[in-house]
Amino acid sequence: MNSRPVGQLDNMSIESSADGPRDTQRTLVVVPGEDLGSSEGIEAGHGVLVVGDRIISTKQGKMSRKGNTVSVSPLHTRYMPRPGDLVIGHIEGCTNNIWFVDIGAPFNSILPMSLGPAKVEFGGTRKILDIGDSIICRVQEVEETHQSVVTMKGMGLRKIRSGALDELDPHLLGRLIGKGGSFLREMKMQTDCRIVVADNGRLWIDGELENILEVRKRINGISSEAKMIGVDA
Amino acid sequence: MGGYGDVQMIDENGIRADGRKAGDLRPIEIETGVIPVADGSARVIWGNNHAVAAIYGPMEAHPRKIQRQDRAVLDVRYNMAPFSTSDRIRPGFNRRSREISKVTAEALESVVLVEMYPRSKIRVEIEILAAEAGTRCVGITAASVALAHAGIPMTDMVVSVASGKINDVVVCDLNKEEDNYGEADLPMGILPNSGELVFLQMDGDLTQEEFQEAWDYNMEAAHDIHRIMVDALKGGES
Numbered sequence: 001m002n003s004r005p006v007g008q009l010d011n012m013s014i015e016s017s018a019d020g021p022r023d024t025q026r027t028l029v030v031v032p033g034e035d036l037g038s039s040e041g042i043e044a045g046h047g048v049l050v051v052g053d054r055i056i057s058t059k060q061g062k063m064s065r066k067g068n069t070v071s072v073s074p075l076h077t078r079y080m081p082r083p084g085d086l087v088i089g090h091i092e093g094c095t096n097n098i099w100f101v102d103i104g105a106p107f108n109s110i111l112p113m114s115l116g117p118a119k120v121e122f123g124g125t126r127k128i129l130d131i132g133d134s135i136i137c138r139v140q141e142v143e144e145t146h147q148s149v150v151t152m153k154g155m156g157l158r159k160i161r162s163g164a165l166d167e168l169d170p171h172l173l174g175r176l177i178g179k180g181g182s183f184l185r186e187m188k189m190q191t192d193c194r195i196v197v198a199d200n201g202r203l204w205i206d207g208e209l210e211n212i213l214e215v216r217k218r219i220n221g222i223s224s225e226a227k228m229i230g231v232d233a
Numbered sequence: 234m235g236g237y238g239d240v241q242m243i244d245e246n247g248i249r250a251d252g253r254k255a256g257d258l259r260p261i262e263i264e265t266g267v268i269p270v271a272d273g274s275a276r277v278i279w280g281n282n283h284a285v286a287a288i289y290g291p292m293e294a295h296p297r298k299i300q301r302q303d304r305a306v307l308d309v310r311y312n313m314a315p316f317s318t319s320d321r322i323r324p325g326f327n328r329r330s331r332e333i334s335k336v337t338a339e340a341l342e343s344v345v346l347v348e349m350y351p352r353s354k355i356r357v358e359i360e361i362l363a364a365e366a367g368t369r370c371v372g373i374t375a376a377s378v379a380l381a382h383a384g385i386p387m388t389d390m391v392v393s394v395a396s397g398k399i400n401d402v403v404v405c406d407l408n409k410e411e412d413n414y415g416e417a418d419l420p421m422g423i424l425p426n427s428g429e430l431v432f433l434q435m436d437g438d439l440t441q442e443e444f445q446e447a448w449d450y451n452m453e454a455a456h457d458i459h460r461i462m463v464d465a466l467k468g469g470e471s
Contacts, residue, residue, distance in 0.1 A: 031466045032344075032381045033389030033426045049346075049388065056426070058346060058386040060466050076273060077384035078291060106291035106353045145351055 030057040030072055045071025079170045079200040081105045081148045085139040088165065088202035089150060091132065094125045101137065104167075104200040107146050111137065115151040117159060134160040136196060136204065156196075163194070163206030166216050168223055170201040175222055191215050240414045242399045249411070255404045258394070258454055263375075263465035265382045273383020275465070277375040280408060281365035286375035287358045288383035294354035305350035309338040311372050313361040333369045340373055340393070340422040340432035346386040355385060366412035367395050370420050373432065378462050388424075390462055391431055392455040395420035396447035403443050405450040419447045425459035428452065 030036065036048060036055040044050050047059040048070055057063065061074035081087070081103060089101035092108060097120075099111040113120045117135075120128050129135065136157050137150040151157070168176060177184045177197060188195055191214050193207035205215045243249050253259070259280030268274035271287035294300040299308075311333040315322050341357065357380070359372040373393035381390055397407045397418040407415055417439045422432025439447060 029467045031390065031463050032387040033424070034463075035426065047386070051388070056388065058388060059384055060381045061384070074384035076382060078272060106293065106350055108293050146353070 028063045029061070029075070030063045031060050032058055036063060036070060041068060043069045045069040047072030047074060073171075075171065076169065077171060078106060079104045081109065081139045081142050081146075081200070083139055083141050085199040086136070086196075087139060087150065087200040088134060088136055088160070088196070088198040088204060089200075090134050091129050093131060094129070096123045096125065099125060099129055101135070101150055103137075103139075103148070103150065104202065105146075105148065107148065109139070109148040109150045111135075111150050111152065115140065115149070115153055117152045117157070129159060134165060134204075136160060136198065160204055163204055164212050164216065166203045166205060166219055168201050168203065168219055170199070172222060173197060173199070173201060176203075176219065187215065187218060240400075240410075242411055242414065243402050243404065247402070249399075249404060249408075251408055253404075253406075255402060256450055256453065258406045258457060259408065261458060261461050263378055263461055265378060265465055271379075271383070273379045273381070273385070275375045275378035275382055277371050277378070279367070279371045279374070280406075281363055282361070282368055282371045283363040284368065284371040284375045285360045285362060286372065286379040287360075288376075288379045288385065289356040289358070290383075291350040291353040291355050291385070294352060299354065300352045303351050304347040305345070305353045305355055307338045307342050307345065307347070307355050307357055309334045309341065309357040309359070309376070311337055311359045311361070311369070313364055313368065317361050317364040333372065336432055336434065337369070337373050337376060340391050341376060341380065343431045344377075344387045344389050344391055344424065345380065346388065349386055355380075366407050366409045367420070369393070370395050373422055374458060374462065378465060381462075381466055389426050389429075390424075390459065391422045392425050392458045392462065393420060393422045393432065394451050394454045394458060396450040396454075398437065398439060398443060398447070403439075403446040403450065405447075405454050417443070417447075419444070419451070421448070421451045421455075423452060423455040425455050 034057045036057055039050045039053050039055045047061055048055050049058050055070055057072045059072050059074040061072040063072050087103045089103040091099050092102045093100040097113040101109045101111050103109050118128055137152050138154055138157060140149045140151040142148045191211040193205050193211045193215050196204040205212050247255055262278040264276045267276045268287045273288040275286050277284045291305055294306060299306055311330050313322050315324050357376050359376055361368045370393035373391055377391045395418055396405045397415050399411045399415040417437030419435050
């Protein structure tokens with residue numbers, strides 16, 4: 001039973017770090033509805049809500065305080081698209097001039113003919129990308145209504161024709177990539193595979209079959225390890 | 234409410250047939266992350282009730298006619314497994330499960346920040362694997378923990394608990410015999426942090442005083458259950 005006031009802002013301390021003294025956060029796991037303290041002089045970040053003069057958490061996650069901003073980063077969450085994100089999508093449907101792309105977000109994205117991988121005649125969308133195809137694309141814009149548009153115009157954006165796809169919870173991507181990309185670089189070197197990590201938690205792995213299996217084994221290891229100890233990136 | 238008034242379910246010392254006092258709850262265990270493929274999941278073992286809740290989404294709402302332009306819809310499906318009771322339950326949706334799905338959706342919609350996901354759907358699946366009175370309360374509690382585990386933004390968690398009347402005594406958290414042969418049952422959905430009520434049903438008759446007593450038992454029990462829910466979300470697999 002946890003009766004002490006968990007996550008109270010007043011309990012936080014100021015510690016030093018390599019960058020010099022700064023407000024640091026004792027990472028505290030909070031749950032929805034938990035009182036995080038007074039809202040006086042505090043700005044509400046992600047995952048928190050100001051109710052009256054109190055701040056309450058709206059998600060299960062780790063509370064952090066940076067300066068005056070208090071936020072909660074969820075332990076589990078669905079991918080929410082942001083402009084500029086590199087994502088791997090599956091074509092779910094198409095009309096004469098638009099493809100509908102599942103990018104693992106709450107809403108399907110659209111890929112207009114004009115942003116497609118090649119010049120398409122009106123009505124010829126299925127000849128270029130058919131339903132069930134997977135693509136590497138980039139989120140171009142996200143509207144207020146959460147509708148998003150993806151593009152295939154850009155470096156490395158293409159239809160996936162070989163290799164394997166895998167998935168990892170988006171909040172675990174940081175663990176896969178490592179500091180400054182070190183872990184991922186090492187894995188690429190060791191397995192001689194081409195690995196594209198998309199922001200929506202999907203991965204494209206291309207290479208020899210045994211190597212692909214090795215990469216997938218390691219990725220599953222990260223996933224199950226995280227589940228055992230309950231970490232986030 | 235069977236109305237078998239001569240069945241003795243509580244003795245003169247206020248001890249019930251299963252050894253509990255009037256205000257005692259059955260033992261409760263909560264575990265999260267029991268369904269790896271779901272976005273969030275929870276298992277609640279409450280006495281002999283076993284319930285599993287899984288959350289999928291937010292996702293695009295299909296068919297499109299159920300979409301709401303300004304908010305997400307909760308697609309709640311409460312189901313009792315055919316083997317959950319001694320009498321086999323015919324599989325599939327029935328009048329009772331439809332009603333419980335509806336009240337559960339309404340209770341949960343009052344805490345989920347549905348405005349954040351317009352035009353989408355959050356699928357809430359509640360499966361009762363073993364039933365022993367109070368399954369709707371167990372289902373709502375499990376769904377609430379699973380929603381939190383799925384990272385769905387909520388202002389609070391709904392705790393659901395029932396009190397009732399047996400042999401003219403108001404008691405908390407009825408078991409199967411008490412539910413079948415008791416005189417009244419009052420399930421409530423409570424927001425423990427604010428004390429607000431999001432769900433209330435009543436079966437049988439209670440006087441105003443008895444209603445107040447049942448209400449007080451539920452409110453008190455809600456805080457105990459909330460602590461167990463918080464422990465499950467903070468302690469175990471998270």
